[in-house]
């Protein structure tokens with residue numbers, strides 16, 4: 001797509017590579033997921049979304065794979081992960097162990113043990129709607145809300161627990177767009 005100045009201003013100049021201790025594995029619940037091969041401390045950078053931007057009114061209007069994989073980074077703006085990196089394959093959970101730093105970076109929200117699957121909560125980036133091929137969340141967490149709750153519908157306690165781990169476009173006093 002044509003890159004507008006608005007989008008260029010948001011492009012990370014030097015995207016970080018995936019953390020070397022991440023591995024894409026098959027998973028019985030989700031088909032596939034991203035797992036760790038070593039212990040990872042809280043706040044470590046894990047992966048990112050440095051692929052193509054798409055503009056759309058709603059996530060359903062996004063082209064191709066972006067509807068499934070891209071994260072929201074502005075009111076009408078989404079960004080996919082590079083398909084050769086792992087960020088876009090990290091699954092959603094209602095009890096995430098990862099969060100979002102800035103607009104595009106996935107970081108550990110707590111210490112993560114070797115062998116754990118990585119999860120973030122898609123409401124950490126998507127404001128009004130989360131597009132999923134399934135209607136019901138099956139993350140298996142004891143706190144599962146049975147649906148994919150967007151940022152606008154998170155509880156105050158969720159927002160407090162995830163402070164510092166939700167996209168800056170949602171939390172900044174002045175949105176970047």
Ligand SMILES: [Zn+2]
Pocket residue numbers: 093094095137138139140141143144145146147
């Ligand atoms: Zn759930």
